[in-house]
Amino acid sequence: MTDTTKKTGVSRRTLLKGTAGLAGLAAGSGAITGFPYVMSAEPKVLRYLGTAVNEGDDISKQCLKDTGIKIEYITATTDDVTKRVMTQPNSFDVLDTEYFSLKKLVPSGNILALDAKKIKEFDNITPVFTKGETPGGKKIGGQGTAPWKVLYLEGKDSKTFSKTATEFVTLIPTVYNADTLGIRPDLIKRPISSWSELLNPEFKGKASILNIPSIGIMDAAMVVEATGKYKYADKGNMTKEEIDLTMKVMTEAKKAGQFRAFWKDFNESVNLMASGETVIQSMWSPAVTKVRSMGIACTFQPLKEGYRSWASGFCVSKGVSGAKLDWAYEFVNWFLSGYAGAYLNRQGYYSAVLSTAKANMEPYEWAYWMEGKPAEKDIKAPDGSLLEKAGAVRDGGSYEDRMGGVACWNAVMDENDYMVRKWNEFIAA
């Protein structure tokens, strides 16, 4: 090896080092601004942020067919949806979220209320949302963040909820349900009729609740009230003393080994129940259906103290305007026009506009899901799989009975910060 080759070798390497350093510098300083984004000829695309509840390939395919709007789902958990609206309001167009998060979303100014006059079916939306009663006239319990308390704003850019109807709607209602405890009747072998059973020592190590603090504490409050220990003015908006009392009951139960596990995700709840790890737990209707479709007995048990309900709807990001806003209205109008409503009803949820959903369902389906009548034929899921054999009756019965039996709604409390701290204390106990 000669001296020269050695030297040039070094120099080449030095050069490489230098370029790499410069490239790094350029990237770090932001001199490279990324690849250009090419807009193609006006495809109607809406970025749809929401939880998995309303989202389905069938819905987006049908929507594309009917309206030419392409839906791009951004799926997240309830908490993450809220987080995203707060921190990245420009990362989505249409927002599908729950009413209880409005207490956080509306003051942030990151969402835009929709105009009721531009929603064709607005007047046909179930009175559950507008008046707080069922179509049959039953009054619905209003504890917590009931949708009719936060449905309207005082003005277009107002951050105050209006007590009377206005044209500025925070969330155009889409889907809702009444939640209760799911049980394994084959393992419990006796009738269950009260929320208090959740903390019954008989089910020690076999109970579970939802690991979302704001919802978990409401289930706990239902239990506390059912045992007669305390009567809350509003379970969805507790005072500090009430939070302490509720968490004390829960902590004692946890220390005694009452809970097998807490769940946060749909599939977790299905797994716990199906494997027999739990026999009684708070649950969602389609999760109960899923367990049953695995051939395992599971009941979405109606309880005498009533249901804990939730509801969600559509609004748009504050950044949406012009043609995109028109598409958003077109999409929301399409969503309420029946196909999606029928799809949701067939999963055990309820659609906001009942008349259009009914028109898209077979009479026997409507009779089973909505009227609480025994199924005339086998009941099938939207994907065609068998859910119930002919003759089965829906747990809890009809729409009137289930929605009429709602006691409280998912909520964010004024003392949310304190409650979250107490929840961490509860987990550490």
Place this chain on the structure above:
Amino acid sequence: MDTSEDILQQGSPDLVRGSETRRAAKSARLSPSFISWLQAGPMMLVFLAFFLIPLVFVVIVSFWDYNEYQLLPAFSGRGYTDTFEGCIAQLPDLCTIAKTYLKTLKLCFLVWAITLFIGFWVAYFLAFHVKSKTWQMGLSLLCTIPFWTSNVIRMIAWIPLLGRNGLVNSGLMKTGLINQPVEWLLFSEFSVVLALVHLFTFFMVVPIFNSMIRIDKSLIEAAYDAGASGLQTLVNVIIPLAKPGIVIGSIFVITIVMGDFITIGVMGGQQIAAAGKIIETRVNALQFPAAAANAVILLVITFLIITMMSRIVDIKKEL
């Protein structure tokens, strides 16, 4: 021996060589320290942009105030005072944060001790008993099997094994060892430690193996010739020389376990407190400053542990 670059040089025409020489003359003026800075530059910039700057933001935000829906950029110690709420008032009972950290440290210690024990012997076997390089490679790749599936699937897979009606319980019942299913197999500290050990032993094996493979075999022969027993060789030769690997592996395992909330959450049935879980709950409730304050506390405690460990072994020197 010719390097590939030299071969290239030999094959290249004189024209190129001429321009290379001019560049060589230019770069000769660069000082060696400048060159090392350039070499370290890209990594430093990545570190700065994606680690140090975000970390500074976390510290700043941890001293902000907040309400239900936004951060309030005004100085406030609320994130910290809330976190240590009741730590003095509740004495002699422990406050939430103390209980949480005691639990986290306990899990951390158990996982560390078990992964170290298993990892050390796996590495020992690979380094000293497996003679062929191919087998060493093949067997170390086997250690990565737990990483072939996603975190979630790995967790769910434990239920049919350890659950009330799982394989272990039904097996034990059939042999007549127990009459009732054993409950503590799942959703307990036992299952948390089991899952963490299963996951992270690999992080112990690799650095320890790496240290052991570099031990000069003649040292072991010398120890044998000098009359040392197997145990004496292990304690006086192998362990001291494998120390850097042990410390690096320990740092991996401890930092991961201290911040873990997913495995502890899923395997503990969400009922076991963890430092990471407090942060998660706070973030989910949009209480970012409180979450940031907890993150800073976690960082400080982990940093203290690492500092103590590097007191025991000077990694820089050993490497």
